[in-house]
Amino acid sequence: MIAERMSRIGTETAFKVLAKAKEMEAKGIEVIHLEIGEPDFDTPKNIIDAAKRALDEGYTHYTPSPGLIEAREAIAEYTKKYKGLEYDPAKEIVVFPGAKPVMFFNILALVEPKDEVIIPNTGFPIYESMVNFIGAKPVSLPLKEELDFRFDPNILNELISDKTKLLILNSPHNPAGSVLSKSDFKAIAEIASDNNFYILSDEVYSRILYDGEKHYSIAQFEEMKERTIILDGFSKTYAMTGWRLGYSLAPEEITENFVLLQTNSTSCTCAFTQIAGIEALSGPQDAVDSMVKAFRERRDAIVDGLNRIQGISCRKPKGAFYVLANVKETGMSSKEFSDYLLYNAHVASLPGEDFGSEGEGYLRFSYANSVENIKKALENIESALQKLD
Ligand SMILES: Cc1ncc(COP(=O)(O)O)c(C=O)c1O
Secondary structure (H helix, E strand, O other), X not given: OOOHHHHHOOOOOHHHHHHHHHHHHHOOOOOEEOOOOOOOOOOOHHHHHHHHHHHHOOOOOOOOOOOOHHHHHHHHHHHHHHHOOOOOOOOOXXXXXXXXXXXXXXXXXXXXXXXXXXXXXXXXXXXHHHHHHOOOEEEEEEOEHHHOOEOOHHHHHHHOOOOEEEEEEEOOXXXXXXXXXXXXXXXXXXXXXXXXXXXXXXXXXXXXXXOOOOOOOHHHOOOOHHHEEEEEEOOOOOOOHHHOOEEEEOOHHHHXXXXXXXXXXXXXXXXXXXXXXXXXXXOOOHHHHHHHHHHHHHHHHHHHHHHHOOOOEOOOOOEOOEEEEEOHHHOOOHHHHHHHHHHXXXXXXXEHHHHOHHHOOEEEEEOOOOHHHHHHHHHHHHHHHHOOO
């Protein structure tokens, strides 16, 4: 008999859509993949070379549970440079196999079953899954299209109760590509100080910003560092999804508990990928700059193209590599329309509903694909919609 708690765990439906698309491809149908949340670029060569050298140099053993101290030092330096924040590599940083474990471990280490966790709706589906899994209550914080998929701090204030233990923030945001403003962060900081809860700040898209937009971390605001856990990683910034490398930046007491959870689960993160991670953070950053430049061109292509199609509209996201397009005029649910596009336009997308109830009526398109494929997808979508008339 499977344990009861497993009935409360969720998943990421991206993998289900991918399976449907693969079935079509097995029948010889060409599908354009706009569902996948990963850069289509190869990992930069200097990072691959560093991993190869590390293997030759014998980085094939266990490392300390929190990670190689050299890797933690590189993370501390990088964080100081890009976020202006100082963390002690020996006491406040843990290297994980991916950024995702930080979500799970943060919720395990801090949240009791009686607690409430405020999560963005729409939001990355694993937040809600993990909160439900441990038996706590997810409280939904609606992100509104009219606010460029940000939230109203007054609404956040109304959602706080004496059970609120944690707020999850994700800027730049998946699935909407939205970015919180400095004044949003100021308002959130005030609310957090007044009400004494922790914040998990998911910053995996912090380097993927457009049009001069600046990244803010809630930890930069007064009195916030001591109540913030930053989750960041390498997957999106350095096209390293398959390497499984991420990290936490958190106060010492929380970090100690993360280390215990790592020792009890994975022991440590792969040694030679940690060495590659040092190269990623400390080596040349021009590959990041050119990836972001390419993403910006693709964003403009997909946003302009979608807005030209009758029945679809979308805002111009300021970060990440997703657009959340409004498809309410089609009259179909987001799941129906996503299936319709897969089978009739051969374009894979994700229903917004898979990211929370606020996503009903929206589709998430990932533009981590070439401009050529994006243009072809747009043509296919337009002709599939014309067939509906
Ligand atoms: C918002 C968000 N956080 C975290 C992750 C997980 O990152 P990683 O692949 O490094 O575990 C993702 C991946 O899609 C994401 O979109």
